[in-house]
Amino acid sequence: MRLIKFGILILLVTSLPVxxxxxIKITQxxxxxxxxxxxxxVVTGSKKPPQVVDEIIKADLKRSGRFKPLxxxxxxxxxxxAENMRLRLWREKGIDYLVVGSVHEEVPGFYKVKFQLxxxxxxxxxxxxxxxxxxxxxxxxxxxxxxxxxxxxxGIRGAFNTRVAYITSGQRGGKKRYIMQIADSDGYNARTILxxxxxxxxxxxxxxxxxxxxxxxxxNRSGVYVQDVLTGQRTKVSARKGINGAxxxxxxGxxxxxxxxxxxxxxIYVIDLGSKKASRLTRNAAIDxxxxxxxxxxxxxxxxxxxxKPQLYKVSAAGGSAQRLTYEGxxxxxxxxxxxxxxxxxxxxxxxxxxxxxxxxxxxxxRVLTDGRLDESPSFAPNGSMIIYATKEGGRSVLAAVSxxxxxxxxxTLKGGxxxxxxxxxxxx
Amino acid sequence: xxxxxSVLFVSLFILTACGKKKTGPDDGTxxxxxxxxxxxxxxxxxxxxxxxxxxxxxxxxxxxxxxxxYDSSQVHAEDIPIxxxxxxxxxxxxxxxxxxxxxxxxxxxxxxxxALSERRALxxxxxxxxxxxxxxxxxxxAYGEERPVEFGHNEAAWSQNRRVEIIYESK
Numbered sequence: 386m387r388l389i390k391f392g393i394l395i396l397l398v399t400s401l402p403v404x405x406x407x408x409i410k411i412t413q414x415x416x417x418x419x420x421x422x423x424x425x426x427v428v429t430g431s432k433k434p435p436q437v438v439d440e441i442i443k444a445d446l447k448r449s450g451r452f453k454p455l456x457x458x459x460x461x462x463x464x465x466x467a468e469n470m471r472l473r474l475w476r477e478k479g480i481d482y483l484v485v486g487s488v489h490e491e492v493p494g495f496y497k498v499k500f501q502l503x504x505x506x507x508x509x510x511x512x513x514x515x516x517x518x519x520x521x522x523x524x525x526x527x528x529x530x531x532x533x534x535x536x537x538x539x540g541i542r543g544a545f546n547t548r549v550a551y552i553t554s555g556q557r558g559g560k561k562r563y564i565m566q567i568a569d570s571d572g573y574n575a576r577t578i579l580x581x582x583x584x585x586x587x588x589x590x591x592x593x594x595x596x597x598x599x600x601x602x603x604x605n606r607s608g609v610y611v612q613d614v615l616t617g618q619r620t621k622v623s624a625r626k627g628i629n630g631a632x633x634x635x636x637x638g639x640x641x642x643x644x645x646x647x648x649x650x651x652x653i654y655v656i657d658l659g660s661k662k663a664s665r666l667t668r669n670a671a672i673d674x675x676x677x678x679x680x681x682x683x684x685x686x687x688x689x690x691x692x693x694k695p696q697l698y699k700v701s702a703a704g705g706s707a708q709r710l711t712y713e714g715x716x717x718x719x720x721x722x723x724x725x726x727x728x729x730x731x732x733x734x735x736x737x738x739x740x741x742x743x744x745x746x747x748x749x750x751x752r753v754l755t756d757g758r759l760d761e762s763p764s765f766a767p768n769g770s771m772i773i774y775a776t777k778e779g780g781r782s783v784l785a786a787v788s789x790x791x792x793x794x795x796x797x798t799l800k801g802g803x804x805x806x807x808x809x810x811x812x813x814x
Numbered sequence: 815x816x817x818x819x820s821v822l823f824v825s826l827f828i829l830t831a832c833g834k835k836k837t838g839p840d841d842g843t844x845x846x847x848x849x850x851x852x853x854x855x856x857x858x859x860x861x862x863x864x865x866x867x868x869x870x871x872x873x874x875x876x877x878x879x880x881x882x883x884y885d886s887s888q889v890h891a892e893d894i895p896i897x898x899x900x901x902x903x904x905x906x907x908x909x910x911x912x913x914x915x916x917x918x919x920x921x922x923x924x925x926x927x928x929a930l931s932e933r934r935a936l937x938x939x940x941x942x943x944x945x946x947x948x949x950x951x952x953x954x955x956a957y958g959e960e961r962p963v964e965f966g967h968n969e970a971a972w973s974q975n976r977r978v979e980i981i982y983e984s985k
Binding site for chain 2: 561563584586587602605606607627628630631644646650651672674675688690695716718719732734737739758759761762777780805806
């Protein structure tokens with residue numbers, strides 16, 4: 386009897402679903418999302434794989450807002466495979482794209498994910514790959530498949546196989562804790578990188594996605610640090626007198642643009658990570674902060690209130706005079722630049738409402754993308770398709786993502802805590 | 815004239831100290847009702863029990879939070895005597911040290927708010943310097959919006975969060 390109970394317990398434990406730390410809810414979608422069918426993948430091998438790969442792909446494509454994955458009940462063919470599919474039937478139902486695939490366990494714990502994407506109209510294969518994976522990398526393999534499907538259809542690299550770093554804060558045992566975490570872009574695999582009783586701020590992925598620069602207030606003073614994500618090794622970059630904040634990696638990963646105030650008031654400096662030497666970029670009695678590099682590494686965009694209110698400015702990475710970029714609204718700050726350098730997203734305040742807006746660097750036009758009251762901390766996906774940011778929902782701070790044209794929006798809620806300051810990583814492979 | 819003014823100020827403190835919601839600093843040093851007993855050093859005559867000036871609600875030193883308007887780093891005229899009292903204490907006690915913690919409300923971007931909160935702490939520090947506080951007696955930490963005391967998303971909470979806390983590291 387005891388043995389049976391034990392057996393049931395094990396079964397219960399092992400069959401518990403892996404909960405996402407972040408729960409994603411699509412709050413606004415596009416009407417012209419493309420119908421796509423992701424057939425359940427054929428599973429072979431001794432044991433069921435720990436992840437349902439086709440479900441992950443389905444969720445990824447749905448989250449992008451560009452696709453409308455169909456339910457099985459809408460399929461014209463049941464149990465469709467590459468061998469038995471009749472593309473004409475799918476075309477007749479207006480389903481342009483069909484994905485079939487399999488997950489084969491080669492040796493226990495090791496899998497081969499195979500998928501093929503078909504265009505029912507052109508009656509041809511658009512993409513077909515096999516991706517090797519083990520138990521822990523099966524989700525990653527699914528995201529890679531999503532990336533390849535996205536790219537084959539839209540001609541833009543997918544950004545599903547990416548990560549997000551963010552800060553959560555909450556009470557633990559009556560004491561406030563600040564926790565820096567990283568998670569997959571779909572909110573799964575959240576893990577803690579650093580846990581502190583003092584504020585942690587402004588996480589920023591290095592261009593190679595191996596390190597995170599951030600601000601910590603340990604010892605009651607601000608400092609800029611860089612932590613290796615894999616090893617946890619942490620180096621102090623700057624803990625000068627005054628503000629040490631707003632770290633931004635240069636595209637070559639060798640320098641950090643930061644805000645320092647040790648010379649009297651906040652200015653932008655560039656710190657060489659090798660020598661730790663800081664060179665001053667701006668010289669102004671106003672607040673200069675929140676630097677971000679243009680992708681070519683030639684110039685830096687930052688926030689300054691030299692006009693009386695915070696606005697965005699651009700300065701050469703070699704120094705010199707700054708050029709004002711924003712004129713609309715009475716508060717524009719916290720810039721983030723798309724990978725192609727064509728768009729700058731920011732916090733835009735007007736009449737006491739703070740929302741995310743995008744400035745087109747070509748036309749100079751600004752467009753407001755969100756409708757929150759306290760939206761902040763925008764960060765571009767590496768393919769420029771979405772912007773992740775922090776917003777308030779039910780009085781709590783949550784993460785949200787909006788497509789760069791404002792048409793798709795979703796929220797990511799972390800159970801039991803405030804989530805803020807998201808930073809989207811670059812492409813992982 | 816000055817005397818009358820200062821009496822007026824003191825009575826104002828008592829009034830504001832009673833009327834305002836009490837928001838204690840987070841340094842854990844505040845113990846309501848705690849008094850200090852001066853120990854007779856060899857002298858056997860009775861010594862008066864005086865209240866710790868930092869705990870005495872009638873003493874401006876008991877007030878250690880300065881509040882600010884939105885996007886402003888200007889110390890309100892009615893708070894200047896509080897800053898001056900601490901400045902004078904620091905000038906008189908050269909071994910005393912304070913940490914001026916600047917804070918902002920949650921509106922706008924986080925790093926800009928760090929800069930804004932530093933500006934607030936600097937305003938307090940400048941006022942203190944006029945009263946003879948040495949620069950090395952007051953350290954500034956700019957926390958921005960990272961350490962709110964009120965968690966609401968409205969002006970009532972924001973007005974409590976736009977502040978500079980004067981925290982004694984040594985008296």
